[in-house]
Amino acid sequence: MKNKIDIVGIGPGREDMMTGEALCALEQADVIVGYPLYLDLLEERFQKKERLSTPMRQEKERCILCFREAQKGKHVALVCSGDAGIYGMASLMYEIGKDYPQTELSVIPGVTAASSGASLLGAPINHDFCVISLSDILTSWVKIEKRLNAAAEGDFVIVIYNPSSHKRKDYLARACDILLCTIEEERICGYVENIGRSGTTTTICTLKELRNKKVNMVTTVFIGNTDTHVINGKLVTKRGYHLDAIRQ
Amino acid sequence: MKNKIDIVGIGPGREDMMTGEALCALEQADVIVGYPLYLDLLEERFQKKERLSTPMRQEKERCILCFREAQKGKHVALVCSGDAGIYGMASLMYEIGKDYPQTELSVIPGVTAASSGASLLGAPINHDFCVISLSDILTSWVKIEKRLNAAAEGDFVIVIYNPSSHKRKDYLARACDILLCTIEEERICGYVENIGRSGTTTTICTLKELRNKKVNMVTTVFIGNTDTHVINGKLVTKRGYHLDAIRQ
Numbered sequence: 001m002k003n004k005i006d007i008v009g010i011g012p013g014r015e016d017m018m019t020g021e022a023l024c025a026l027e028q029a030d031v032i033v034g035y036p037l038y039l040d041l042l043e044e045r046f047q048k049k050e051r052l053s054t055p056m057r058q059e060k061e062r063c064i065l066c067f068r069e070a071q072k073g074k075h076v077a078l079v080c081s082g083d084a085g086i087y088g089m090a091s092l093m094y095e096i097g098k099d100y101p102q103t104e105l106s107v108i109p110g111v112t113a114a115s116s117g118a119s120l121l122g123a124p125i126n127h128d129f130c131v132i133s134l135s136d137i138l139t140s141w142v143k144i145e146k147r148l149n150a151a152a153e154g155d156f157v158i159v160i161y162n163p164s165s166h167k168r169k170d171y172l173a174r175a176c177d178i179l180l181c182t183i184e185e186e187r188i189c190g191y192v193e194n195i196g197r198s199g200t201t202t203t204i205c206t207l208k209e210l211r212n213k214k215v216n217m218v219t220t221v222f223i224g225n226t227d228t229h230v231i232n233g234k235l236v237t238k239r240g241y242h243l244d245a246i247r248q
Numbered sequence: 249m250k251n252k253i254d255i256v257g258i259g260p261g262r263e264d265m266m267t268g269e270a271l272c273a274l275e276q277a278d279v280i281v282g283y284p285l286y287l288d289l290l291e292e293r294f295q296k297k298e299r300l301s302t303p304m305r306q307e308k309e310r311c312i313l314c315f316r317e318a319q320k321g322k323h324v325a326l327v328c329s330g331d332a333g334i335y336g337m338a339s340l341m342y343e344i345g346k347d348y349p350q351t352e353l354s355v356i357p358g359v360t361a362a363s364s365g366a367s368l369l370g371a372p373i374n375h376d377f378c379v380i381s382l383s384d385i386l387t388s389w390v391k392i393e394k395r396l397n398a399a400a401e402g403d404f405v406i407v408i409y410n411p412s413s414h415k416r417k418d419y420l421a422r423a424c425d426i427l428l429c430t431i432e433e434e435r436i437c438g439y440v441e442n443i444g445r446s447g448t449t450t451t452i453c454t455l456k457e458l459r460n461k462k463v464n465m466v467t468t469v470f471i472g473n474t475d476t477h478v479i480n481g482k483l484v485t486k487r488g489y490h491l492d493a494i495r496q
Contacts, residue, residue, distance in 0.1 A: 009363070011267065014269075015268065016267065016268035016269040016272065017267050017268070017269055017357075018267060018268065019259065019264065019265050019266060019267055019359060020263065020264035020265070020266065020268070020271075021262075021264040021265055023268075024264065059489070060489060060491065083359075083363045083366075084367070085363060085366045085367055085371045085372075085373055085374055086363065086366075086373055086374065086377075087374065087375070087487075088374065090367075090370070090371035090374055090484075091370075091371035091374035091375075091484045091485055091486055091487055092487060092489055093371075094370055094371055094479045094480070094482055094484045095479065095484065095486065095489070095491060096491065097479070097480065098479060098480065101480075105482075106367075107366075107367035107368075107370070107371065108367065109265075109359050109363040109364045109366070109367040110359065110363070111267060111331075111357050111358065111359060111363075112360075112363060115257070115331045115333060115334065115357040115358070115359075115360060116357045118331075118333045118334075118355075118357070119332070119333055119338075119354075119355035119356065119357040120355075122338070122339075122342055122355070123333045123338035123339035123341075123342055123355065124333075125333055125334055126333055126334065126335065126336065126338055126339035127335070127339075127381075127387070128378070128379060128380045128381060128387075128395055129334075129378070129379055130376070130377070130378045130379075130399075130402075130404060131376060131377055131378075132376045133375075133376060138487050138488035138489060139375070139376075139487075139488055143403070146401075146402060146403070147376055147402040147403070147404060149402070150398045150399065150401045150402025150404070151378075151398065151402060153394075153398045153401070154378075154394060154395040154397070154398025154399060154402075155391070155394070155395070156378060156395060156398070231342045231343065231345070231346060232342070232345070232346065232349075234342055234353075236338075236339045236342045236343065237339055238339055238343065239335075239339055239340065239386050239387075240386035240387055241307065241308060241340055241343070241386065243308065243343060243344065
């Protein structure tokens with residue numbers, strides 16, 4: 001019989017932002033594996049479950065831990081914040097899974113920060129958009145820069161994940177400088193800090209102002225497109241409906 | 249006192265793919281408004297609730313219906329498939345909401361087709377990606393073409409929503425032809441039909457093959473980037489981890 005690992009997206013952190021399917025997978029698991037911070041988010045509900053983790057940057061080791069636990073006959077749930085398939089562990093699990101053909105993998109999707117952050121700001125990604133991570137640990141900065149340029153050229157709304165870290169304090173400013181070669185200074189932007197956790201804040205500002213903002217690691221940034229406006233304090237990207245006819 | 253409308257993303261359709269927050273909003277609502285198909289998906293659980301709808305293409309009228317019901321003092325939930333803020337009704341509600349300052353709007357995010365479709369195919373959007381709709385009802389084809397070109401130039405994974413309809417049978421082929429100017433014919437792609445509903449199917453093929461596929465309206469298409477591969481029948485976009493060291 002094949003053994004089984006569920007790769008579970010838990011959303012931004014609050015239990016009620018998880019799907020029923022994700023909760024069910026965690027309830028059925030014998031062991032929950034994850035980055036320590038994500039295990040903490042689940043502590044209240046799943047304190048009786050066996051929980052295992054590896055530190056940050058030890059993602060490969062965390063994946064191997066999952067397969068080894070599964071080989072013992074345990075049903076394993078690997079938790080990822082947001083969606084397991086968006087900058088989560090799903091692809092690395094499939095890669096490492098080549099060495100463990102007896103283990104069946106399934107991905108359980110969750111609400112990613114582009115969705116949850118957008119909902120707090122208003123409706124900024126209600127039309128075509130790009131998602132770009134500024135982390136250059138696994139991707140060259142040349143490629144990140146190329147993607148920022150392409151996204152600006154295409155007039156996409158741009159959602160930026162991992163805009164900053166201890167070692168990359170100026171990366172958001174660098175990204176804004178690249179975008180400012182194509183996009184006007186007054187372009188409407190916004191960002192959300194600590195989505196789904198205590199201390200959630202939303203900010204709306206121009207691209208020029210965004211360039212000088214200090215944001216933390218768990219911030220999601222939204223760069224509007226040419227159809228993005230502020231309506232009653234909310235960031236809204238229009239889809240193109242003609243509304244004059246209804247305002248008679 | 250302000251009256252209240254929740255704009256609720258219900259995910260792909262299956263109840264266990266909704267978040268707890270979305271279910272709670274529907275339970276608390278006095279009236280649920282939505283496109284008839286989405287109301288059908290909720291029928292079993294919410295058959296005792298008042299449910300109102302307008303036909304396809306009458307999105308403005310559906311929004312106004314929500315505000316009028318809210319003005320009667322009812323707590324309204326407007327349901328959207330997937331995420332309410334991704335090609336959903338959130339931005340139109342904020343626009344029309346300018347005429348209804350006494351009504352408070354909140355968006356409840358859900359699992360969008362990019363996430364749910366990706367989870368069924370494997371892990372195709374595990375790195376930077378773009379989401380593009382091929383519907384030219386509200387967007388000019390010139391703009392769609394520009395975005396397809398920019399996405400290909402940026403080596404993004406591309407997720408295509410609304411790839412086809414009765415009146416736009418050849419749009420996916422047209423989009424593939426544009427992408428084929430930049431991307432090689434053998435690029436790995438995939439698509440999912442009827443996500444979260446009966447008759448879900450997944451297909452993996454090359455971009456050249458995708459060009460000649462006939463897909464229905466409720467299909468989500470994924471064009472891989474240069475790091476996308478097929479691993480054990482799954483579509484996986486690598487993030488750049490170096491795995492040789494662990495295979496000793």
